[in-house]
Amino acid sequence: MAEFFIEGQKALDMLRRDVKMNTVRQGYIFEGSDGIGKKTVARHFAQMIFCTEENKPCGKCHGCSMFNAGSHPDFFVLEESPVKIDSVRRMNDELFVKPLISDRKVFIVEHADEMNNESQNAFLKSFEEPPYYAVIILVTSSAHKLLPTIVSRGARVSFSPFSQSEIEGFVTKKYSLTGARASFVARYSAGIVGRSVEICENEEILGKRDGIIAALKDLSHEKITILKVINAMGATGRDTPYDADFYFDVFTSFFRDVAAVKSGGAIINTDYKDVIEGFARNIRASSARRVIDIASRVKMELSSNLKAKMKYDLWITNMLIKCWEEIYGTGNRS
Numbered sequence: 001m002a003e004f005f006i007e008g009q010k011a012l013d014m015l016r017r018d019v020k021m022n023t024v025r026q027g028y029i030f031e032g033s034d035g036i037g038k039k040t041v042a043r044h045f046a047q048m049i050f051c052t053e054e055n056k057p058c059g060k061c062h063g064c065s066m067f068n069a070g071s072h073p074d075f076f077v078l079e080e081s082p083v084k085i086d087s088v089r090r091m092n093d094e095l096f097v098k099p100l101i102s103d104r105k106v107f108i109v110e111h112a113d114e115m116n117n118e119s120q121n122a123f124l125k126s127f128e129e130p131p132y133y134a135v136i137i138l139v140t141s142s143a144h145k146l147l148p149t150i151v152s153r154g155a156r157v158s159f160s161p162f163s164q165s166e167i168e169g170f171v172t173k174k175y176s177l178t179g180a181r182a183s184f185v186a187r188y189s190a191g192i193v194g195r196s197v198e199i200c201e202n203e204e205i206l207g208k209r210d211g212i213i214a215a216l217k218d219l220s221h222e223k224i225t226i227l228k229v230i231n232a233m234g235a236t237g238r239d240t241p242y243d244a245d246f247y248f249d250v251f252t253s254f255f256r257d258v259a260a261v262k263s264g265g266a267i268i269n270t271d272y273k274d275v276i277e278g279f280a281r282n283i284r285a286s287s288a289r290r291v292i293d294i295a296s297r298v299k300m301e302l303s304s305n306l307k308a309k310m311k312y313d314l315w316i317t318n319m320l321i322k323c324w325e326e327i328y329g330t331g332n333r334s
């Protein structure tokens, strides 16, 4: 079995003990940020429960083979988001059908906090008094979003983020990134391995970041220079691109770094230290902060306002004109 590098390593070790000592509980609540590895650990845990060999999961026994093929009849995952009441009722029915090939039946609800009160109440009895063979894992970003009665019935397993240096070590080893780039990815992914993998496995995304920073570097008193930034932000059409959030994150992290340079703080985009310092020489700290405000407002608008979403190019152009005026002043218009 491949070795794991997940925030849930500690959780996984604990669950492995549960399996080994035959003390697997009937209800678990996996709690932690998105992308932190809760679902991965939940599946791995399920496979350990189904495995019949000593060294779990062996990957070879009947239980493991069925599980890996995605056809284990005693394994149920509710991936739905938001969770529909009908699905909860189906799961309730399924819960009372005895397992077919294993002596356990494992249920995972991947977005447990997206069950509304009606659904949670429909599920409550199952979770409180499950049949002896059932193991139910509720996955949530925060246990506070679940009914207290549900929370009190489950064993809570918390997943916490890695430190920056741990992620840095991981991406350096796995993706052979250079120092500054590895440190950017580590900071950018905020201690969440899933996010760092996402960035590293998508070379295009790192290239887009390079493009945005290159365009910002060329920004000058000539207003026409915003065109390059408009393109780099993916604003070549009306529709908001799927990775718009990433463009915004890069854009704001750049100006946050510029403000940080001004106040002697630490920067995120360490591989572009020179560019950021150069840019910081021509801008007031207050302007950098206002640019961040402008961009944050537009980002919010684009994610919540459907009409805005369909006019991405327009919103980005207006945003950049505002930012440019903030930096170079309206008096510089030619």
Ligand SMILES: [Zn+2]
Residues within 6 Å of the ligand: 050, 051, 052, 053, 056, 057, 058, 059, 060, 061, 062, 063, 064, 065
């Ligand atoms: Zn096995």
